[in-house]
Amino acid sequence: MKDMDESRQNLIELLHKQFRELSSRTVLFHHWISELLDLNTIDHKCLDIIVKSDSPLTGAQLANITGLSSGAITGVIDRLEKRGYVIRDRDLKDRRLVYVKPIMSRIEKEVFPVFNSLHEIMTKVYSNYSNNELESMLDATTKINQIMNERTKEIMEKISQRKTTKKWVGTLE
Structure with a gap:
């Protein structure tokens, strides 16, 4: 960052601060949405993953996506x-597979209105920007999401390693 001029450094620092603020606001927002829906935050976000999925997910797939x-x-x-909000549906060809399917009528009635x-x-905020500016925001947001996904996986790996390296320190007598 030493090669950057001071105004650019300041802009980047302001972006860092705003993204940290956005992160905090997002976590709190989803916490309170979860409370409103009588769910915990993890359940709420898992429901979001289920709803956004192109096809029904198995529990194993959901576990893989979330790391839970x-x-x-x-x-x-x-x-x-x-x-x-969901039903379990056994695969007719392979009874071992159970898919989790959203009940969209219930979700559209109870969940979607909270976000409308x-x-x-x-x-309205986006409409104030040109197509080029929107494309830049989309590019940056996409890259930031990819980075967050990579960092999340790194943290999950560290936690996994920590759990496997813990040793029992007691003695047998």
């Missing part, structure tokens, strides 16, 4: 099913 254990995912699916006003407001 199969036991934790079973609990998530149980709670989402109890709330009426935010979507409208964000659309």
Whole structure:
């Protein structure tokens, strides 16, 4: 950063601060959305993954996407099913496979309306920018999401390594 002029350094620092703020606001927003929907935050975000998926997911696929254990995912699916947001559907050809399918009528009625006003407001904000500016924002956001995904995987790997390197330190007597 020493090669950058001071105004550019300041802009980059302001972006860092704004993204940290956005991160905090996003976590808090989803926490309170979860409370409103009577879900915990992990269940809420897993539901989002299920809804956005191009095809029904198995519990194992959801565990792989989230990094959660199969036991934790079973609990998530149980709670989402109890709330009426998903159903479990066995594969007719391979009965071992159970797909988690969203109940879109319920989700459209209860979940989507919570986000509609935010979507409208964000659309108004975006409308103030040119197509070139929007393309730049999309490019930056896409790259930032990729970086966040990579860093998340790195952290998950460190946690996994930490769990496997812990040793029992007691003595047998």
